[in-house]
Amino acid sequence: MKPARFMGGAAAILGVVALVLGLARMTAGEAFSALGWLVAVPGALVMILTLGALYEWLVHRFIYHAPSRIPLLQSIHVIHQRGHHWHRFPPDRYVEAGPVERIPVFPADPYALCGATRPRLLAWAGQYALYMAVGVPLAFVPAWFLTQNPLFTGSCVVAGIVVCYFFIRVHDVIHYPDQRAIERQAWFRFLDRHHYIHHVDNTVNLNFLLPLGDLLFGTLKLELTAREAQRWPSFEQAKRLPTASPAERSVSGDVAIAN
Numbered sequence: 717m718k719p720a721r722f723m724g725g726a727a728a729i730l731g732v733v734a735l736v737l738g739l740a741r742m743t744a745g746e747a748f749s750a751l752g753w754l755v756a757v758p759g760a761l762v763m764i765l766t767l768g769a770l771y772e773w774l775v776h777r778f779i780y781h782a783p784s785r786i787p788l789l790q791s792i793h794v795i796h797q798r799g800h801h802w803h804r805f806p807p808d809r810y811v812e813a814g815p816v817e818r819i820p821v822f823p824a825d826p827y828a829l830c831g832a833t834r835p836r837l838l839a840w841a842g843q844y845a846l847y848m849a850v851g852v853p854l855a856f857v858p859a860w861f862l863t864q865n866p867l868f869t870g871s872c873v874v875a876g877i878v879v880c881y882f883f884i885r886v887h888d889v890i891h892y893p894d895q896r897a898i899e900r901q902a903w904f905r906f907l908d909r910h911h912y913i914h915h916v917d918n919t920v921n922l923n924f925l926l927p928l929g930d931l932l933f934g935t936l937k938l939e940l941t942a943r944e945a946q947r948w949p950s951f952e953q954a955k956r957l958p959t960a961s962p963a964e965r966s967v968s969g970d971v972a973i974a975n
Contacts, residue, residue: 717934725932729770736763737862744865752867760871764855764879765926771850772883773929776922791824792846797918799826805891807916810954816888840884847880882925887911893955912951913937916944 736759743755779789780796799819803826805812818830818839830836855876860869889898890908898904907924914921920937923930930936940948948954 722933725929726770728932729766729928732766733763736760737859740859740863740865740868744863744868747865747867752865756865756868756871760859760868760875763859764851764872764875766928767855768851768876768879769923769926769928771854772924773922773933773935775846775850776924777935781918781922791821795819795821795824795826801915801918803827805915807912807948807954809958810912810915810949811891811893811957813957814892816892843884844880847883848876851876851880879925886925893957908955909951910938912954913940916940916948 739755740759743749743752746752747756779792781793783793784790804819816836818836819826820828820830820835821839821842822835830839856869856873859865859872863869886898886904886907889896889904890911893899899908910921910927911924917937920935921927921930922935927936940950
């Protein structure tokens with residue numbers, strides 16, 4: 717990724733966000749009028765999706781897939797890079813049958829499974845908290861201080877909560893397919909293929925719900941290379957459910973771990 721391309725893409729996203737914030741501020745005095753609702757609700761969605769795409773790209777690139785000297789960030793990196801990508805769901809074992817299982821966060825062990833409801837909920841909450849830890853100071857608080865618009869700020873909070881939920885839910889459905897209605901949607905199938913390519917090449921397709929950052933920053937990849945296609949299953953092959961049980965597939969050391 718070239719720094720100039722990143723700066724230009726980030727400026728484009730922040731320009732859209734600034735426009736939305738300006739409109740929300742202009743209508744703050746009539747926030748609950750028809751015009752106020754027309755600006756606040758779609759404006760908040762646009763802001764959360766575009767700004768979220770930028771933040772997600774940065775977090776995915778520089779926390780999830782980059783080693784760190786900070787213990788907490790290093791733990792997140794190890795769980796995601798080694799645990800999720802190369803132990804739980806390498807490209808040749810991209811999906812799994814049964815209920816959604818998670819890697820525990822306390823204690824953090826990239827080669828273990830929660831195995832019970834309470835630790836699963838804790839792992840889910842930890843992932844949600846990470847997203848919200850970004851959203852609160854970098855989206856919700858600025859939305860209020862820069863606009864003084866209660867409807868717009870509230871809409872940003874609601875949009876952020878919903879988008880964070882979809883981040884987790886869609887990701888779960890991708891790796892644990894079960895013939896759900898959502899899996900037949902064209903947008904889901906695109907994201908599923910998009911995410912599979914990311915599991916083959918961790919440096920691309922860093923966005924998940926909205927690949928805006930990938931498009932702007934040059935990390936969007938639509939097809940496997942010839943070498944990757946020779947090394948790994950096709951997307952269609954990867955989506956076939958395994959015959960082994962989740963426990964059998966979770967034995968440590970059964971797949972090469974990428975650093």
